[in-house]
Amino acid sequence: MNRREFLGATALAGPALALPQSSGETAGWFDRPMRWAQLTLVEDDPEHYDLNFWLDYFRRTHSDAACLSAGGCVAYYPTKIPLHYRSKWLGNRDAFGELVAGCRKQNMVVIARTDPHAVHQDVYDAHPDWIAVEADGKKRRHWASPELWVTCALGPYNFEFMTAVTKEIVSLYKVDGVFSNRWAGSGMCYCEHCRENFKKAAGMDLPRTNDPRDPVKRAHQQWREQRLFELWRLWDGEIRKINAAARYIPNSGGGASGDLDMKTIGELAPILFADRQARSGMAAPWANGRNGKEYRSTMGRKPIGGIFSVGVEEPYRWKDSVQSGAEVRLWALDGIANGLRPWFTKFSGTLHDQRWLPVVEDLYGWLYRNERYLRNEAPLARVGLVYSQQTYRYYGGTQARQHVEDHSLGYYHALVEARIPFEMVHDQLLDADRLAPLKVLVLPNIAALSDRQCEQLRAFVARGGGLVATHETSLYDENGVRRKDFGLADLYGASYDGAVDARMQNSYLRLESPRHPLLAGLEDAERIINGVARVHTRTTAAYPNPPLTLIPSYPDLPMEEVYPRVPKTDIPEVFARDSKGRVVYFPWDIDRTSGKSSRPITASSCATRSIGRRMNRVP
Numbered sequence: 001m002n003r004r005e006f007l008g009a010t011a012l013a014g015p016a017l018a019l020p021q022s023s024g025e026t027a028g029w030f031d032r033p034m035r036w037a038q039l040t041l042v043e044d045d046p047e048h049y050d051l052n053f054w055l056d057y058f059r060r061t062h063s064d065a066a067c068l069s070a071g072g073c074v075a076y077y078p079t080k081i082p083l084h085y086r087s088k089w090l091g092n093r094d095a096f097g098e099l100v101a102g103c104r105k106q107n108m109v110v111i112a113r114t115d116p117h118a119v120h121q122d123v124y125d126a127h128p129d130w131i132a133v134e135a136d137g138k139k140r141r142h143w144a145s146p147e148l149w150v151t152c153a154l155g156p157y158n159f160e161f162m163t164a165v166t167k168e169i170v171s172l173y174k175v176d177g178v179f180s181n182r183w184a185g186s187g188m189c190y191c192e193h194c195r196e197n198f199k200k201a202a203g204m205d206l207p208r209t210n211d212p213r214d215p216v217k218r219a220h221q222q223w224r225e226q227r228l229f230e231l232w233r234l235w236d237g238e239i240r241k242i243n244a245a246a247r248y249i250p251n252s253g254g255g256a257s258g259d260l261d262m263k264t265i266g267e268l269a270p271i272l273f274a275d276r277q278a279r280s281g282m283a284a285p286w287a288n289g290r291n292g293k294e295y296r297s298t299m300g301r302k303p304i305g306g307i308f309s310v311g312v313e314e315p316y317r318w319k320d321s322v323q324s325g326a327e328v329r330l331w332a333l334d335g336i337a338n339g340l341r342p343w344f345t346k347f348s349g350t351l352h353d354q355r356w357l358p359v360v361e362d363l364y365g366w367l368y369r370n371e372r373y374l375r376n377e378a379p380l381a382r383v384g385l386v387y388s389q390q391t392y393r394y395y396g397g398t399q400a401r402q403h404v405e406d407h408s409l410g411y412y413h414a415l416v417e418a419r420i421p422f423e424m425v426h427d428q429l430l431d432a433d434r435l436a437p438l439k440v441l442v443l444p445n446i447a448a449l450s451d452r453q454c455e456q457l458r459a460f461v462a463r464g465g466g467l468v469a470t471h472e473t474s475l476y477d478e479n480g481v482r483r484k485d486f487g488l489a490d491l492y493g494a495s496y497d498g499a500v501d502a503r504m505q506n507s508y509l510r511l512e513s514p515r516h517p518l519l520a521g522l523e524d525a526e527r528i529i530n531g532v533a534r535v536h537t538r539t540t541a542a543y544p545n546p547p548l549t550l551i552p553s554y555p556d557l558p559m560e561e562v563y564p565r566v567p568k569t570d571i572p573e574v575f576a577r578d579s580k581g582r583v584v585y586f587p588w589d590i591d592r593t594s595g596k597s598s599r600p601i602t603a604s605s606c607a608t609r610s611i612g613r614r615m616n617r618v619p
């Protein structure tokens with residue numbers, strides 16, 4: 001299907017799929033802003049920054065909401081709370097208050113930014129127990145500003161001191177919300193409060209390992225998560241007591257690697273912001289849109305902002321410089337295309353490089369003129385790409401990037417290349433209602449699945465849904481413990497045969513005849529590359545003519561030795577089954593190999609497409 005046909009088909013599908021504009025939960029101010037502006041003040045800004053320049057820039061960009069620096073590490077207003085450090089450049093000014101008043105005059109939504117992760121020496125002196133502690137017992141100095149100290153997120157500094165700060169800000173300025181940055185701590189903390197509270201809650205001493213599969217680490221991770229949700233609820237409750245329409249909005253959320261449960265986040269938050277500000281290194285340009293899909297998977301149609309930086313987000317952190325206009329535009333637009341409402345963030349009110357100003361003004365102006373097309377939207381995709389925080393933690397462990405994230409990125413890339421519209425699906429939301437709009441589910445090495453989740457997937461296929469699974473999908477339970485067999489063995493028509501090749505060199509796949517539709521586009525090839533890792537499988541049902549069979553590894557040097565020792569086997573490397581719904585299972589890492597070699601592998605996107613076509617339900 002080409003783009004025009006797709007637009008035609010989706011135009012027809014649109015009305016039937018349109019969901020209500022907003023639920024009761026989002027009935028507040030949350031759905032109104034379409035263009036967010038963030039000015040993160042630096043400490044000397046109160047003396048140097050040009051208030052009117054910024055208010056004028058917000059007006060020129062049609063920004064309808066602002067996030068402004070208020071307090072935490074540095075207070076930009078005349079705070080009365082002891083130990084709440086005021087900017088040395090504040091003098092008699094109220095930099096935060098002036099900005100709030102100016103934005104209000106422009107009818108903007110205003111949320112206050114706090115940052116509780118660092119404090120000055122006076123806080124250390126008064127409350128040494130508020131400071132985070134390293135494994136060796138030393139208090140944690142700030143890694144980038146050694147004169148500052150890093151705070152413990154889970155003790156009285158946040159629960160008491162920052163609660164008072166939050167209440168003061170909302171009382172004085174009647175802001176619409178408080179957004180805090182780095183509120184969840186900066187690594188493992190061994191302070192006295194963490195020690196005592198964890199002991200009380202779990203009966204254990206703090207873990208000494210980073211491996212999330214370790215039982216103590218796992219208990220700590222769950223305790224920490226609970227504690228942070230408790231903090232979220234505390235701050236939100238205190239804010240709402242003062243201003244019922246306001247909310248606490250943590251800088252939180254993410255995909256499989258997110259450290260807080262996305263399902264709970266989706267239930268708690270009326271609005272949320274994805275904070276992946278720019279790409280670094282060789283990140284794909286579509287990675288920002290992926291944020292939108294990940295957040296939407298649990299937030300549903302509640303508004304989600306996409307924070308983009310005009311700065312350079314490389315490890316060296318040249319915070320005062322800016323990206324090229326094309327880069328800024330590319331990143332922001334991919335977010336917008338995936339439902340994120342753009343939020344530009346600029347550090348420092350004093351500009352050292354103005355090249356970004358017309359870029360954001362132009363982009364926001366375009367969005368302003370076309371805003372009506374970007375509201376009341378609903379995903380029309382019929383393919384869901386599953387992601388799994390439990391797989392990331394308990395199966396991936398310390399190698400989750402390679403064993404979990406790379407599979408997901410590879411499949412994501414294949415779907416983008418194949419022009420197949422898709423959503424992301426959280427593995428805790430596989431019930432029939434949630435999956436109703438979807439016709440095909442893709443499980444890129446979603447290794448850790450509970451019996452219940454497997455049952456939900458079985459039910460999806462029984463309802464006629466298509467399923468594509470790769471590698472070790474369902475070979476582990478929800479705790480990351482390996483099963484005797486795949487949880488989905490019956491769907492695959494294949495059982496685990498007791499071994500996984502973790503690294504194959506120079507192995508191939510033989511394309512068998514008659515050619516299966518999966519192999520469309522590969523007519524001139526009799527074999528293609530195999531992946532790098534492979535699960536050994538045993539066929540459990542009659543499976544004549546497997547479309548792909550294994551050609552085992554053979555030497556790749558010296559060149560004289562490079563010929564297959566075994567030209568043909570009957571070991572299937574894909575299981576394609578028709579039942580009520582279609583199931584395609586690749587025992588090898590088709591997704592990761594595809595992503596890592598940066599070349600689309602036709603079969604994975606073909607599998608998704610051919611299942612959909614056959615059902616006449618996806619392009």
Ligand SMILES: [Zn+2]
Binds near residue numbers: 154190192195
């Ligand atoms: Zn602590």
